[in-house]
Structure formats: structure tokens, C-alpha cells
Amino acid sequence: MTAARPVDAAFTKRLPKIELHAHLSGSISRQSLHETWAQLKAETPAFSLEDPLTAMPSSKVDYDINTFFPLFSTYIHHLITTLPALTSTTHSVLSSFAHDSVIYAELRTTPRAQPSFTKAEYVSTILDCIASPGHSPLTCALILSIDRSNTAAEAMEVVDLAVRYRARGVVGVDLCGNPARGDVGIYRDAFGKAKAEGLGFCLSCNVHAKLIDGGIGDHHLRWWRGKGCPIALCTDDVGVFCSPLSNEFLLAAEHFKLSRKDLVEICSDSVGMIFGDDEQKRRLRSLLVTFGKEENLALDA
Ligand SMILES: CNc1ncnc2c1ncn2[C@@H]1O[C@H](COP(=O)(O)O)[C@@H](O)[C@H]1O
Numbered sequence: 001m002t003a004a005r006p007v008d009a010a011f012t013k014r015l016p017k018i019e020l021h022a023h024l025s026g027s028i029s030r031q032s033l034h035e036t037w038a039q040l041k042a043e044t045p046a047f048s049l050e051d052p053l054t055a056m057p058s059s060k061v062d063y064d065i066n067t068f069f070p071l072f073s074t075y076i077h078h079l080i081t082t083l084p085a086l087t088s089t090t091h092s093v094l095s096s097f098a099h100d101s102v103i104y105a106e107l108r109t110t111p112r113a114q115p116s117f118t119k120a121e122y123v124s125t126i127l128d129c130i131a132s133p134g135h136s137p138l139t140c141a142l143i144l145s146i147d148r149s150n151t152a153a154e155a156m157e158v159v160d161l162a163v164r165y166r167a168r169g170v171v172g173v174d175l176c177g178n179p180a181r182g183d184v185g186i187y188r189d190a191f192g193k194a195k196a197e198g199l200g201f202c203l204s205c206n207v208h209a210k211l212i213d214g215g216i217g218d219h220h221l222r223w224w225r226g227k228g229c230p231i232a233l234c235t236d237d238v239g240v241f242c243s244p245l246s247n248e249f250l251l252a253a254e255h256f257k258l259s260r261k262d263l264v265e266i267c268s269d270s271v272g273m274i275f276g277d278d279e280q281k282r283r284l285r286s287l288l289v290t291f292g293k294e295e296n297l298a299l300d301a
Pocket residue numbers: 023024025026069072073108109110111145147175176177178179205206209236237
């Protein structure tokens with residue numbers, strides 16, 4: 001029977017997936033970073049940053065809590081310093097998700113200012129990319145992150161930007177950055193305002209950066225699934241860890257003995273967790289139902 005066929009990479013690739021936790025700068029591929037670097041190098045020959053293909057070799061994915069966060073603060077963020085670079089890297093992220101059959105993504109990013117743009121322009125430019133056609137059937141929403149290195153005033157600025165750009169697709173705020181740093185208590189007012197404004201927020205951790213003990217099999221997915229809790233599989237930083245969402249589904253199927261039907265059900269559960277509106281939820285559910293029929297999977301109604 002079709003439903004009993006084992007999960008394979010082709011199945012998880014074509015499965016219409018929901019990405020609820022991806023950091024924008026961490027989702028940029030090495031190739032896209034390299035193209036940005038080459039452009040900067042051509043414009044400014046004195047530009048001294050190392051080529052991403054050398055600084056982040058494709059075989060290197062073993063970043064841990066000590067090396068992961070400095071990768072952004074000392075390197076990746078120094079490559080995205082112009083609005084054209086932000087635009088091209090954002091489009092490359094959207095295109096990669098679309099090619100991996102992601103049908104809805106909530107991208108998160110910390111508003112950053114540079115000499116050539118303000119934090120508001122940073123957010124607005126990303127929203128322009130998200131709104132532009134060309135990545136169908138992927139649709140995206142934006143979550144603005146408070147980084148644990150932010151001051152209380154900067155955190156409030158993030159929430160103010162989220163409120164200002166809500167009508168253009170900002171759906172929530174989150175807390176990101178090195179969990180070993182800072183005192184999150186200073187963000188009480190900022191999160192209080194986000195809550196009062198009805199913005200969504202969520203938090204996470206992962207295996208690769210050694211933010212949990214053990215390996216994939218020890219992930220808390222097993223515990224939550226056993227409790228009947230809906231779960232969502234997400235990538236966090238596909239540009240750094242090189243594990244697209246389709247691969248996360250494949251790993252989950254292998255390590256937790258999940259069937260094709262289980263994986264579609266995880267996607268359906270994820271739909272219930274999006275910050276998007278009911279119309280968006282209906283669109284995603286309909287795509288999943290169609291997929292289930294095409295794959296001959298006996299899904300619950
Ligand atoms: C491994 N799990 C994680 N835990 C916590 N924070 C993370 C993270 N992965 C990424 N970030 C946060 O996202 C920023 C990069 O994207 P943006 O420049 O904001 O788009 C990083 O600086 C880090 O603070």
C-alpha cells in the first residue's frame with residue numbers, strides 16, 4: 001500500500017512544508033554570501049573580509065555555542081552592509097526555501113542599521129522582498145528579533161518597528177542570540193508591549209549548536225510527541241548548518257520512525273501554529289490535502 005512506503009529524500013523534498021523558525025542571516029547560503037562578497041570586493045578592492053567560501057568551507061557545519069554567534073557578529077553581518085546586498089541575499093533565501101517546497105515561512109531577523117541604511121529601511125527592504133512575486137507558492141511573514149546583546153531601549157525599538165510594520169507582514173517578535181549572555185529580565189517592558197499589541201512570540205533551541213545534551217535521538221521531539229503535543233520542524237540557520245527543511249524531516253523520520261502520513265500530519269499541525277491569519281491557514285491546509293491525495297495517503301479529514 002502506498003501509505004506504507006518508507007520516507008525517502010524525494011518524498012521529504014516534495015512535501016509542502018511550513019518553516020516557523022528561520023533566522024534570515026543564518027539562512028543565507030555560502031554561495032549567496034560569496035556573490036555578495038565578490039560584489040563588495042569589486043566595488044572596494046581594499047575590502048579585507050575573507051571570501052565566505054574560504055571562511056566557511058562547505059564541509060564545515062560543526063559550529064557550537066562558542067563559534068556560532070561570533071560568526072554573525074564578526075563576519076556575516078559585515079557582508080550585508082548595503083540595501084542591494086540585503087535584497088539579493090533575502091531573495092536567495094526565499095528562493096532556496098521555495099525550491100525545498102516550503103509553502104509558508106516565518107523568517108526572523110534582528111533589525112540592524114548600517115551607515116547606508118536605518119533599522120526601518122532594513123525591515124522595509126526585507127518586507128519588499130517578501131511581497132515581491134516570484135517565489136510562489138511560498139509565502140512569508142516576518143518576525144523581528146530582540147538579540148540578547150540588545151539594551152532595553154533597543155529591544156523596545158524592535159517592538160516599535162514590529163508594530164509600525166505590522167500591516168506589511170510583521171507578525172511577531174522573538175528573543176535570539178547567545179543564551180549564555182545577558183539578562184532577559186531587562187526586556188520585560190518590551191515583551192509586555194509586544195503582548196499588549198497582540199504580536200506573537202516563540203523561543204527555541206537545537207542540536208547542532210549543542211544547545212541540548214546528546215544527539216538527534218535525544219531531542220525533546222520524542223518527549224513532546226509522546227505527550228500528543230503538536231510539533232513543528234524548523235531549520236534555524238540552514239545557511240550555516242546546511243540542513244534544509246526537507247533534510248530535517250528525513251532525519252526526524254529516520255530517528256523517530258515516522259511514516260509519510262506522520263510527516264504530512266506534522267505539517268498540518270504546524271499550520272495551526274502559524275502567526276498568519278485564517279485565510280493563510282486555509283490555503284496551507286488545502287495545499288496539504290491536495291498533496292495527501294496525490295500521494296494516496298489516508299489522511300484524517
Ligand atoms: C542556533 N540557534 C539560535 N539561537 C539563538 N539565536 C540564533 C540562533 N540562530 C541564529 N540566531 C540569531 O540570529 C542572528 C542571525 O540572523 P539575523 O541577523 O537576525 O537575521 C544571529 O546573530 C543570532 O543572534
